[in-house]
Amino acid sequence: MSTGWTREQMAARAAQDIPNGSYVNLGIGIPELVARFVPEGREFIYHTENGMLGMGPPPAEEERDLDLMNAGKKYVTAVPGAAYFHHADSFSMIRGGHIDVCVLGTMQVAANGDIANWSTGAPGAIPAVGGAMDLVQGVKKIYVITQHTTKTGEAKLVERCSYPLTGPGVVSRIYTDLAVVDVTADGFKVVELAPGISFAEVEQKTGTKILPPE
Amino acid sequence: MSTGWTREQMAARAAQDIPNGSYVNLGIGIPELVARFVPEGREFIYHTENGMLGMGPPPAEEERDLDLMNAGKKYVTAVPGAAYFHHADSFSMIRGGHIDVCVLGTMQVAANGDIANWSTGAPGAIPAVGGAMDLVQGVKKIYVITQHTTKTGEAKLVERCSYPLTGPGVVSRIYTDLAVVDVTADGFKVVELAPGISFAEVEQKTGTKILPPE
Amino acid sequence: MINKQYSSVSAAITDIPDGATVMIGGFGASGSPIELIHALIDHGAKDLTVINNNTGNGEVGLAALIGNRQVRKMICSFPRSSQSKVFPELYQAGKIELELVPQGTLAERIRAAGAGIPAFYTPTTVGTVLAEGKESREFDGREYVMEAWLPADFALVKCEIADPLGNLVYNKTARNFNPLMCMAATTTIVQTKRLVAAGDIDPEVVITPGIFVNRVVEVPKPVHEDTLIAAGRSYP
């Protein structure tokens, strides 16, 4: 029985598309896993919004530095060649187009590249945006890693986002458990299917028109 | 025969008006002399636009560091507690209102506080403004040190500047060889005469109405 | 000798009045000036507008200040926390205001206030509900929104090493918003782990030059939010 890609496989597949030497910002959740699957012979430099380039893996618990955390407020380490800076410099890197790739999770992504990943817009919900709107507007390439559908089976790849946007027309490519999907001028287009997954299944689980792989 | 204050005495008189602990930016020329006349018991911290707080006196020639100069491109030293920073941070200090006092030379100063000290506006002259326009708009108090008249006897304290302005309505107080003059809502007002100088002489050498000391 | 040192956190914050706008440094627990915040709780100033990236953790520090009902309005980018219910409960009960500002815009608005820049344009929020009601404008064919500077009356800041002139050095990612807030407040109050003599900090490595700092108080063994929370502590 085919089940598509695991979270790890989605992350590994995304990592394949990131060139050597890229400056990369990874969102919370599955995107964080990308750092575990850097292809042989490549090196990425990780940026974290709260003021570091050269973020390394989490430390052993006894080696934690309480003053060294990432944007997800998890303890991390610094690799040789790291640098610390304040928030205005950090977001200059983001907004100024200096970061090559940002990999984000999402709630919805639309055929025109719109992304909605910060709020359901439900009444009474506490809005919290963090750095998401800066990232989607500033980083050169926005990649999304997400399950193809919600837990209840609703499409996350949709014609138009129903949730409030994080940013319009910013997503380049989507890595789901079922496929790698590009956002093109003609809308969604599958560029690769997960092993054992049919285009028909992807088409059926996508909320709008999607083009088959060539 | 009375000749009014010397350059050094003008600078010393200006220094008297600067409170202890002030952050001070000194223009090129007579203003630079202020640093030699800091009153007993006071300490000023000098800012130089090209990126240092805590500028110290010029070094002996053999102790020059070619990478340590001031905004006038003269070699200087750093005092204990100094800090280096880049130009955007340096002008944030200026424009953001963090510098307490700036002492400038001038070509003209007007009864409404206008200052003209960057260009004669003559055709063919090469305009050069440096940081003067930032300083006059950003520093909390702008003091001017100048001879009361030009070498050819023309008034430098005038009703309206004929030269292009550096900034409008920015000057608080003027130290000349003849008097200390405030810019008030009623125009120029003498607050102190140099020893042996009469108000009549000051009035005669000023290009517009000037009020006597109280 | 110029000396900005204060003898205690309470002496350093005692003139913060009701209704003041107060910036508080830190990103989550990292770089948060807990001792100054707790002194502000003891002091009791009310009706504050507080600027911080978050809304505090557990029931200590900023969360405790909010819980003590001293804060009328929060200006922040991320008011949710997995470790605190203080802000969410007050917010949902309509008892505290929120101005939500994207993190990069928050940082840049604070810097702008310190740098004498009353407004600037940014691509952030374009095409989203957070741009609604904001002026927008095209430059080189792309749309941007105008954002205003964000000054404050006071800033509470934490650093690693300070000298009596107020030159500051931070520790790792505890730097975050702290240097920007030093620039943007009328009165900047700093707690430092270590106070050294003027000249002991290399002028090349100063992150916050003393011109941006008004008061320095040494807190040699600052507590850390995460440690307090792990120990189940609350304040007061």
Next chain:
Amino acid sequence: MINKQYSSVSAAITDIPDGATVMIGGFGASGSPIELIHALIDHGAKDLTVINNNTGNGEVGLAALIGNRQVRKMICSFPRSSQSKVFPELYQAGKIELELVPQGTLAERIRAAGAGIPAFYTPTTVGTVLAEGKESREFDGREYVMEAWLPADFALVKCEIADPLGNLVYNKTARNFNPLMCMAATTTIVQTKRLVAAGDIDPEVVITPGIFVNRVVEVPKPVHEDTLIAAGRSYP
């Protein structure tokens, strides 16, 4: 391992085309990347727009580049120098253009380009001839002018210590415009007095993080403009 090192100044600048906009770091002689500028003279690219605070000294470095008629336009705050007649003579003969920008506005426009801010408001130049033709606007009852970002194709920068990732440290007031120009150019080319291994620069003291740097070339004994001028040298 990521390595941005180039073997020579000429290799590092060889793709600068005619018509490029080139930022050149330094304030007067301090922090001026003389070896990179001289390589650009050897290279011969013409019709350049050059951004620097000044217009060079004597007949070396930037003054020599201008004297060699490679510069169509200077963008600077202070084009006069007691030590050079190169720019004044060409300017008065109508052979070079000048955009005069106040020093603080120049710095902020360069930073804005690096920070993704297309425009901002500043009080500088309000009420002067330099504000003529510029949009102005009131905030909180005070007038400000709008200024646009100032990006460039290339930046030529000098630093004291660099690593192969492009992390940079400067020396004293030779820092000046250099870190800002690193942020604002599409391609940033750095000459460093000393190249060290990644990890040899403390992450706390990095002034320019490597993300802003594309190429690094070691120039172990850089000449200094003042020394060349004192020796009566000219280039080429």
